[in-house]
Amino acid sequence: MIKAGRHVIVEKPWFLGLLLAGLIGGVLALSLFLHIADNPVSCSFTGLGFRPQSKLQPSPIQLKALLHYATSPVVPQQSYAEISISLAILQRRSPCNFLVFGLGHDSLMWAAFNAAGTTLFLEEDPKWFHTVLQRAPDLRAHTVRYRTKMSEADELFSWYRSEPDCSTSKSQLRGNDKCKLALTGLPxxxxxxxxxxxxxxxxxxxxxxxxGRMGAIYSAAVMARNRKGLGATHVFLHDVDRKVEKMYAQEFLCMKYLVNGTGRLWHFQIPPASNATSSGTFC
Incomplete structure (x- = not known):
């Protein structure tokens, strides 16, 4: 394991890189198969032969992801089993709107899995933001400024209950300066x-x-509860072996909505507040 600045770089065994590249290749193959199944006549006649339609071609970001994970000396921070849980939902929902807190060695992979959808990354560290975007300029990303510190996690956990603007009845994110857990000032x-x-x-x-991830967890819960469209919001939380992640997940994402998990990853499926039992609390 090599430390580069604030980020840990994991040296990979040769087979893990091939496994990740194969995973992305498999997703491309499955997408192609499903497209052909839905569109049996998927070739256009040109001259003396047939030419596949251009929309069957992999996107540039998918090709970059294949090349990256086949040749890179580093791998995503999540395990294969953890990634597979999120991938299963992406295969069902893509193209979709996918929000990812954090830029890292897995960013190209997530963008490739949802190539036809919108994948947006939020990164706290401006220097790391520019480092990643220099290597992968096609990624869609913004920097974010959090108003919390890990040292305040316990205090914020008790305080939010007495702040009306953090309550379920008034919970919103844009311009919510009174609730320190709400993400404000974003595009x-x-x-x-x-x-x-x-x-x-x-x-x-x-x-x-x-x-800390207190604001990210709270804001994810608010967005899921405020959803107007059909279906639930799928929230994936990593590092649930840590106290703060587990405590805030239980408070805002709700164990009754936990549908899957492995290793250090939990998967929640959160319905809109209009479809949930009203109790005055998030859970």
């Missing part, structure tokens, strides 16, 4: 989009001055 795209899937694998939460 309109963040607030105007109904996110079908939300992956929380950032921000940092392993030292006192780090932002």
């Amino acid at each position: 309109d795209e963040f607030y105007n989009t109904e996110w079908d899937l939300i992956m929380i694998d950032a921000p940092r939460g392993y030292f006192a001055e780090a932002p």
Whole structure:
């Protein structure tokens, strides 16, 4: 394991890189098969032969992901089993709106899995943001400024109950300056989009001055509850072996909505508040 700045780089055995590249290749093959099944006549006649329609071709981001994971000395932070849980939902819902907290070694993979949809990354560290975007400029990403610190996690957990603007009846994110757990100051795209899937694998939460994931977890719960479209919101939370992630997940994402999990990943399926039993609390 090699430490590069604040990020841990995991040196991979040769077969793991091939496994990840194969996983992405398998997704491409499945997408092609499903397209052909839905459109039996998928070739156009040109001259003396047939030419596949251009929409059957892999997207540039998918090709970049294949090349990256086949040749890169680093791998995503999540395990194959953890990634597979999210991939199963993406295969059912893509193209969809996919929000990912954090930029990292797995960003190209997530974007490739949802190539025909919208995948947006939120990153706290401006330097790391520019480093990743220099390597993968096609990624859609914004920087985010959190108003919380890990050292405040316990205090915020008790305080939010007495702050009316954090309550379920008034919960909103845009311009909600009174609730420190609400993410504010982001581009309109963040607030105007109904996110079908939300992956929380950032921000940092392993030292006192780090932002922690309190705001990301709370904001994901608010967006899921405020959903107007059909279906539930799928929220994936990583590092649930840590106290703060587990405590805030139980409070805001709700164990009754936990539908799957493996390793350090939990998968919640959260219905809109209009479809949930009203109790005055998130859970």
